[in-house]
Amino acid sequence: MSGLPSGLNWKTTHVEKILRKILLYLSSAGWARYLAMRLPVARRVARRFVAGETLPEAIEVVQSLRREGFLVSLDLLGENVDGLGEAEKAVEEVLEAVRALKELELECNISVKLTQLGLDADYDATERHLRTIAEEIVGSPRPIRLRVDMEGSEYTETTVNMVASVHRDYDFLATVLQAYLFRTVDDVYRANQEKIAIRLCKGAYAESPQVAFQEKKAVDESYLRLAEDLLANGSYPAFATHDEAMIQGILEIVERLGLGPEDFEFQMLFGIRQDRQRSLMDEGWRVRLYVPYGRSWYPYFMRRLAERPANLQFFATALFKG
Numbered sequence: 001m002s003g004l005p006s007g008l009n010w011k012t013t014h015v016e017k018i019l020r021k022i023l024l025y026l027s028s029a030g031w032a033r034y035l036a037m038r039l040p041v042a043r044r045v046a047r048r049f050v051a052g053e054t055l056p057e058a059i060e061v062v063q064s065l066r067r068e069g070f071l072v073s074l075d076l077l078g079e080n081v082d083g084l085g086e087a088e089k090a091v092e093e094v095l096e097a098v099r100a101l102k103e104l105e106l107e108c109n110i111s112v113k114l115t116q117l118g119l120d121a122d123y124d125a126t127e128r129h130l131r132t133i134a135e136e137i138v139g140s141p142r143p144i145r146l147r148v149d150m151e152g153s154e155y156t157e158t159t160v161n162m163v164a165s166v167h168r169d170y171d172f173l174a175t176v177l178q179a180y181l182f183r184t185v186d187d188v189y190r191a192n193q194e195k196i197a198i199r200l201c202k203g204a205y206a207e208s209p210q211v212a213f214q215e216k217k218a219v220d221e222s223y224l225r226l227a228e229d230l231l232a233n234g235s236y237p238a239f240a241t242h243d244e245a246m247i248q249g250i251l252e253i254v255e256r257l258g259l260g261p262e263d264f265e266f267q268m269l270f271g272i273r274q275d276r277q278r279s280l281m282d283e284g285w286r287v288r289l290y291v292p293y294g295r296s297w298y299p300y301f302m303r304r305l306a307e308r309p310a311n312l313q314f315f316a317t318a319l320f321k322g
């Protein structure tokens with residue numbers, strides 16, 4: 001029997017793969033970003049996944065999600081900024097967000113990206129920026145975890161090293177590891193040793209076969225192996241996935257290890273699988289929603305479309321409605 005699914009099914013999978021590649025290319029193409037950001041329909045559709053362009057809009061969304069019982073992580077959009085000037089502006093905006101959370105006594109995590117803090121320009125300045133944000137969090141009336149998102153594999157080594165260094169002074173610093181990378185098994189081991197809290201995701205970037213699993217089956221198997229290691233040996237892991245098979249796999253491991261809802265959390269993206277977000281919470285599990293906001297919504301929005309090209313249909317419908 002051939003290993004390939006037959007007929008229409010194979011064609012659909014193949015078309016999806018090509019679409020995903022095109023969307024990932026467009027997510028980092030400057031000309032496409034320029035056009036999309038000037039297109040009112042694109043801004044409107046992006047609002048399904050993005051809480052708004054300003055901090056007050058985002059805080060309103062955080063407050064409403066907290067009232068519903070969700071945990072939240074706030075993310076100022078932006079990555080690969082142009083030089084340290086732009087990075088300093090981003091740091092100032094993140095500091096404003098931390099101050100607002102403190103003032104409102106809102107329990108909410110913060111996610112940042114190192115290339116947003118200047119990593120493409122200057123390693124030391126980036127670490128200083130990360131420390132400045134961490135220092136602002138110290139003394140918050142409600143717990144705030146600061147999490148460094150994981151970007152493309154060219155940044156993985158730097159990210160895990162910088163997080164380990166800053167974590168020695170700020171134990172609420174956490175990061176993300178991606179199940180599609182071959183190296184992640186070693187990174188999970190190291191994070192467990194150093195008691196660094198990990199969010200495990202599959203990975204959202206186009207990576208080569210030299211560094212990453214290419215097939216969904218292999219990525220899924222890696223995800224569940226790593227999830228088990230994190231649940232057995234890690235520090236309060238977070239499982240970022242919308243995939244029902246991963247959710248069920250994690251719940252089986254949790255049961256087998258005799259763990260409970262206080263030992264880990266699920267994380268999902270704002271606007272994606274809202275019914276499942278609520279039903280998991282109703283079943284008694286902790287669910288944190290990742291709430292992005294800011295003017296740099298374009299690459300984030302395109303990666304969400306690439307993850308599920310079916311969402312393009314939603315975009316096309318809005319386009320034709322005008």
Ligand SMILES: Cc1cc2nc3c(=O)[nH]c(=O)nc-3n(C[C@H](O)[C@H](O)[C@H](O)COP(=O)(O)OP(=O)(O)OC[C@H]3O[C@@H](n4cnc5c(N)ncnc54)[C@H](O)[C@@H]3O)c2cc1C
Binds near residue numbers: 178201205246305
């Ligand atoms: C909270 C959070 C934080 C993240 N942080 C990072 C990060 O720091 N670095 C990084 O590289 N990646 C990050 N990601 C993205 C992640 O790596 C994946 O690209 C993304 O979550 C898609 O993988 P999946 O596990 O949801 O399942 P997939 O294998 O992509 O999809 C499996 C199933 O899940 C459902 N589903 C998935 N996506 C959608 C969607 N957009 N709309 C509707 N249904 C969908 C569908 O039923 C689909 O068949 C994060 C994801 C989340 C949820």
